[in-house]
Amino acid sequence: MSIVNSSKGGVTEVFATVTKWSIYILFLFIPLFFLPWTSSVLELNKQLLLVVLTIVALTAWLGQMVLTKRF
Numbered sequence: 001m002s003i004v005n006s007s008k009g010g011v012t013e014v015f016a017t018v019t020k021w022s023i024y025i026l027f028l029f030i031p032l033f034f035l036p037w038t039s040s041v042l043e044l045n046k047q048l049l050l051v052v053l054t055i056v057a058l059t060a061w062l063g064q065m066v067l068t069k070r071f
Contacts, residue, residue: 015064022057026050 030046065071 012064012067015060015067018060019057019064022053022060026053026057 026049029049
């Protein structure tokens with residue numbers, strides 16, 4: 001039983017790290033991010049980055065909550 005708990009602890013730490021770094025990357029890259037192959041240099045790229053990193057952070061956060069069984 002302790003092996004399962006220790007593996008859950010490791011996975012929840014990974015989820016917490018993914019959540020934290022996704023938020024950090026969002027705050028760092030939203031002002032700087034653009035892709036040169038789109039017609040709108042500023043808007044669509046930042047929205048895509050916001051949506052993708054928000055989904056990653058939300059999924060990791062929900063996974064952490066499910067594994068720790070707290071709401």
